[in-house]
Structures are given as structure tokens and as C-alpha cells.
Amino acid sequence: MNILAINGSHRAGKGTAALLNAVLESAGHQGATCELIELSHLDIRFCSGCNACLGRNRCAMHDDMDLLYDKMMRADGIVLGSPVYFGTVSARMKNFMDRTRPLHMVDNALAGKVAGMVTCAGLPDCGCQGALAAMDHFFATHEMLVVHPRPLGPVTGDGVAATQLSRFNEAGDPEWRSVKDDENAFKCARRLGHDMFNLIARLS
Template identity: 60%
Template sequence: MKVLGINGSHRPGKGTAALLKAALDAAAEAGASTELVELAQLDIQFCIGCNACLGRTSCTLSDDMNDLYEKMRDADAILLASPDYFGTVSARMKNFMDRTRPFHMVENVLKGKLGGGLATAGLNNCGAEGTLELIDHWLATHEMIAVHPRPKGPVLAPGAIATGFAGLDEEGRPQWRSVKADPIGFDLARQMGLDVVEMGTRLGY
């Protein structure tokens, strides 16, 4: 089983990448082959609205998205990770989503693949619901099967969201931490990786 992780953060290798890597590492431990792609390290142009993809499953633009199209075709599961920017995904992630239009206009090329969303935010294990919601909508548009991680025990968060808020000091001022120090978000990310492989195994991927 192949699991592809795509990081939409403008800062490669930082908190959002670490959250995504936690999911991919768990998937690898469960037997999957994994790959993490940093959109910030790729040359992906904006969709120009030429509408050529109304008649084919490829794009007229020539850039690094072409290699990413092939990685997505080969993957059994695709995980998208993004920091929360004003209640939604980063502009870099949205641009990637726009460029997947050729995989939808003639046929849903990604139909039946597994998928999931992860996010980082400032508030305490919340605040990124809009980000995860847009990722879920993207998955549904492509007729993918969305995986929502659920560790055993009490419900702790609405999804795999790692946050930087560390509470208030004695004077009521917010204290901050690295999102890497959020145990709940990373537990959910690892569960995401395990659940993707478990579901893939059940479905025969």
C-alpha cells in the first residue's frame, strides 16, 4: 500500500511537516510505503482557467505538478496537511487543489482512493475545523474515501489538529509552544496513519 503525504505549509520541515510525518511514520510501521511531498519546494503555477481539462485528464501547464499527478495516480491513499490560515487551508494548498481540476472534469481519476486531512493552528486543539472541512470537501469532490482518526478513549479533538496555544499566564496573557509539543494532535496524526492502513487492508489495497 502506498501512502502519499502532501504538505501545504509555506515552511517546509516545520510543525505541519512534523504532524504529517507522524501519520506517515505510523503508516510505515503498519506496513505501508510512504512519501512526503513539500509543496513549498515545488514549482507549481496558478491555474490559468484555460479549460483544456474539460476534455482530458491532463493540464496544459508544464511544471512540477506533472510529477505530482503521477504520484497521486500511483498512491492508494493521499493525506493533505495544511496550517490554518484565516479559517481555511494555506494559499499554497489551495493552489494545489485548484490544479487537481484535470483529475475531476472528465472523470474522477482519484475515485476510491483513501484520503485524510491534518492541520496546525494557534488555538487549543480547535480552530482548524474550516481547514479540515475544506480538505474533506476536496476528498468528496474526487470521490475519495475520507478517513477520520479515532483513538480509543475519550474524544479529545475534532480531528488531527496540532496547536500552539499553551494556556494563559497569571496575568491572562497567552503562552505559546511549538505545535510539535501538542500530544493530542500528534496522537491523532499517528492514528490517522494506522487507520488508513487498516482501512486499506480491509478494502484490499
């Protein structure tokens, strides 16, 4: 079982990567082979709208996206991660999404693969839902099976969305923390890895 995580953050190895690694570690403990890809380390050009992919499932351009096409096709599960930028995913993640068009135009080459997503932001109500919705829609377009993790116990949130807000003090001013200190988000991330592994195993 192979699970691929793709980080759309411009800052490799930071908060979004930590969330993705929590997903992968959870799945890896159950036996999955896992890999994290940092889009910021790759050379992926913008889609030019040439429409060559209308008749074939490969892009006319050749860059590091070729590597990702192959990795996605071999993966049983794919996890996307992006910090919130202006209420949605980063431009780097959106560019990656655009370049998956060849996997959709002839047929849905990723159909039936298991998917998950994580995001992070400054405040809980500053775009996390928009970023998760953009990734959720991406998966739906490719006919992938999306896991929405729900840890056991009381409901504490909706999806894997970490924030930097610790609390508001008595004066009403925000007090900040590292995204990596959002214990609830990482609990949800670990549950996502657990649930993705179990769904892939059930489908095998």
C-alpha cells in the same frame, strides 16, 4: 501499499510536516511505503482557467504538478496537511487543489482512494475547523474515502489539529509552545496513519 503526504505549508519541515511524518511513520510501521512531498519545494503555477481539462484528464500546463499527478494516481492513500491561513488552508495548498481539476473534469480519477488530513494553528478556535473542512470537501469532490481518526479512550478533539497554545495563565494571557509539543494532536496523527493503513488493507 503506497501512502503519499502533501504538505501545503510555506515552511518546509516545520509543524505541519511533523504531523504528516507522524501519520506516515504510523502507517510505515505497519508496512506501508510512504513519501512526503513539500509543495514549497515545487514549481506549480496557478490554474489559468483555460478549460482544456474539460475534455481530457491532463493539464495543458507542464510544471511540477505533472509529478504530483503521477504520484497521486499511484498512491493508495493521500494525506494533505496545511497550516491555517485566515481560517482556511494556505494559498499554496489551495493552488495545488485548483490544479487537480484535470483529475475531476472527465471522471473522478482519484475515486476510492483513502484520504486523511492534518492542520495546525496558533489557537484551537482560530481556523482549524475551516482548514479541515476545506480539505474534507476537496476529498469529497474527488470521491475519496476520508478517514477521521478517533483514538481509543475519552474524546479529546475533532481531527488532527495541533495548536501552539499551552494554556492561559492566571492573568488570562496565553502561554505558547511548539506545535510539536501538542501531544494530543500527534496521538491523533498516529491514529490517522493506523486507520488509513487498515482501511486500505480492507479495500485491497
